Amino acid sequence: MSEMPRLAVVGHTNAGKTSLLRTLTRDAGFGEVSERPATTRHVEAVELMADGEAVLQLFDTPGMEDALGLADLFDELAGDGKPDGPELVERFLASPQAQGRFEQEAKVLRQMRASDAGLYVIDARDPVLAKFREELAILARCARPLLPVLNFVATPGHRELEWREMLARLGLHAVVAFDSVAPAIDGERRLFTALGTLIEAHRQTLTRLTESRAAEALARFEAGRRMIAELLVDVAALRITLTDEALARATLDQLRAQVRARERSLVLSLLELYGFDRDQGPDEALPELAGRWDDDLFSAEALRDAGLRVGTGAAAGAAAGMGIDLVTGGLTLGAAAALGAIAGGLWQTVSHYGERLGGKLRGFRQLTVDDAIVRLLALRGQRLLEALERRGHAAIERVRLPPADESSWREGSLPAALAEARIHPGWSAIGSRFEPDAERSAAIAELSDAVHVARPTTME
Numbered sequence: 405m406s407e408m409p410r411l412a413v414v415g416h417t418n419a420g421k422t423s424l425l426r427t428l429t430r431d432a433g434f435g436e437v438s439e440r441p442a443t444t445r446h447v448e449a450v451e452l453m454a455d456g457e458a459v460l461q462l463f464d465t466p467g468m469e470d471a472l473g474l475a476d477l478f479d480e481l482a483g484d485g486k487p488d489g490p491e492l493v494e495r496f497l498a499s500p501q502a503q504g505r506f507e508q509e510a511k512v513l514r515q516m517r518a519s520d521a522g523l524y525v526i527d528a529r530d531p532v533l534a535k536f537r538e539e540l541a542i543l544a545r546c547a548r549p550l551l552p553v554l555n556f557v558a559t560p561g562h563r564e565l566e567w568r569e570m571l572a573r574l575g576l577h578a579v580v581a582f583d584s585v586a587p588a589i590d591g592e593r594r595l596f597t598a599l600g601t602l603i604e605a606h607r608q609t610l611t612r613l614t615e616s617r618a619a620e621a622l623a624r625f626e627a628g629r630r631m632i633a634e635l636l637v638d639v640a641a642l643r644i645t646l647t648d649e650a651l652a653r654a655t656l657d658q659l660r661a662q663v664r665a666r667e668r669s670l671v672l673s674l675l676e677l678y679g680f681d682r683d684q685g686p687d688e689a690l691p692e693l694a695g696r697w698d699d700d701l702f703s704a705e706a707l708r709d710a711g712l713r714v715g716t717g718a719a720a721g722a723a724a725g726m727g728i729d730l731v732t733g734g735l736t737l738g739a740a741a742a743l744g745a746i747a748g749g750l751w752q753t754v755s756h757y758g759e760r761l762g763g764k765l766r767g768f769r770q771l772t773v774d775d776a777i778v779r780l781l782a783l784r785g786q787r788l789l790e791a792l793e794r795r796g797h798a799a800i801e802r803v804r805l806p807p808a809d810e811s812s813w814r815e816g817s818l819p820a821a822l823a824e825a826r827i828h829p830g831w832s833a834i835g836s837r838f839e840p841d842a843e844r845s846a847a848i849a850e851l852s853d854a855v856h857v858a859r860p861t862t863m864e
């Protein structure tokens with residue numbers, strides 16, 4: 405079997421080489437990334453795995469800074485003879501300048517010679533200048549296939565078309581667009597496929613790597629949907645019995661706190677699943693979202709912003725976010741009926757129903773979380789999952805949520821599995837009587853299918 409392919413990641417300083425590696429390795433801690441040039445000073449290797457086995461070696465390299473100067477030196481070193489590319493590169497590497505003025509460039513070319521191919525990272529916002537053409541000409545002398553990777557293509561004002569045209573003029577027709585901060589869902593597949601055409605000997609390995617990473621990505625996505633479904637079951641199934649009038653308000657607060665904590669734990673689990681740090685999460689440090697993810701979960705405003713309807717007259721009750729569900733020997737009053745009354749006086753409402761039911765009410769006074777809150781939790785979970793699906797590990801800013809899309813969660817009836825959860829308090833992992841069973845698992849599986857997040861791929 406041939407050795408694993410080696411790929412040098414090269415390019416102009418600050419083009420985003422280290423960032424690309426962060427995204428490909430899904431490791432936000434790889435190397436050092438900064439806005440200032442010449443950040444990476446040494447070659448650093450990292451491996452990509454397929455089914456637990458290292459199959460591809462990538463090398464981060466320092467940025468090239470003075471291609472024009474190096475081109476002059478190459479002319480000088482070539483002299484009257486006509487050395488071919490690799491000969492000339494060897495001459496350069498043996499020259500004193502390779503230890504001095506062009507030390508960084510020497511590291512790049514040495515790594516190119518020691519690799520099967522190079523990924524030439526381009527900041528597609530840059531104008532197409534002569535220095536880049538020189539860089540490409542010098543790299544071409546290493547006699548290794550080069551795949552240009554257009555970075556920053558998700559940034560407005562990029563010059564992807566100009567770059568493609570220039571690259572084509574140089575004979576570089578296989579080019580991929582891959583934004584390390586906001587990569588397309590199928591970006592990796594396109595990158596490795598293009599690479600496979602350039603290094604035929606390793607095509608199978610690259611296909612295997614692509615397939616295994618795509619399977620991992622899908623499994624991750626499914627796990628994310630399941631996590632959201634589980635939260636919905638936990639919240640829908642949650643109920644607390646009111647035992648004492650004096651404790652009504654405190655009980656309500658307790659229920660809200662439990663739901664908020666449950667949402668927070670979903671956020672952290674999703675961040676972890678996707679390999680992001682908890683401090684990159686969309687919470688307190690994101691001013692415009694602060695509250696959305698915490699205190700305001702139960703505000704009428706959060707519901708309205710998400711496009712969720714709250715019945716007229718029930719707005720105050722929705723602000724409390726709790727339905728009252730009175731259970732008496734199998735009789736359940738829907739949450740909506742009592743919703744509007746919560747803010748006015750929780751206990752009076754309970755008593756009111758108690759009177760109307762006469763002797764039937766036998767002290768079962770239970771609080772549950774309203775449907776609107778369950779819908780809001782579903783919508784927010786979906787938006788976070790979507791944001792994580794689209795986020796590269798090169799991203800430095802905190803997670804930004806995409807706008808809420810039209811979704812079945814906003815209107816229409818809720819999935820049947822949630823109605824089931826409502827009558828199974830034991831299904832709530834945050835309730836006091838957690839008793840998971842096979843039906844709960846089935847309900848979670850069913851709800852996972854209702855978690856909709858588009859994973860659009862680039863047009864082929």
Ligand SMILES: Nc1nc2c(ncn2[C@@H]2O[C@H](COP(=O)(O)OP(=O)(O)OP(=O)(O)O)[C@@H](O)[C@H]2O)c(=O)[nH]1
Nearest residue numbers: 417418419420421422423437438442443444467584
């Ligand atoms: N918006 C956006 N920013 C990016 C992207 N890729 C890199 N950056 C930013 O560009 C800057 C340079 O990124 P690096 O990854 O350090 O670039 P480099 O090519 O490794 O730089 P040197 O090691 O200095 O040669 C950093 O501020 C990154 O956060 C991208 O795709 N989109």
Ligand SMILES: [Mg+2]
Nearest residue numbers: 421422443444
């Ligand atoms: Mg770098």
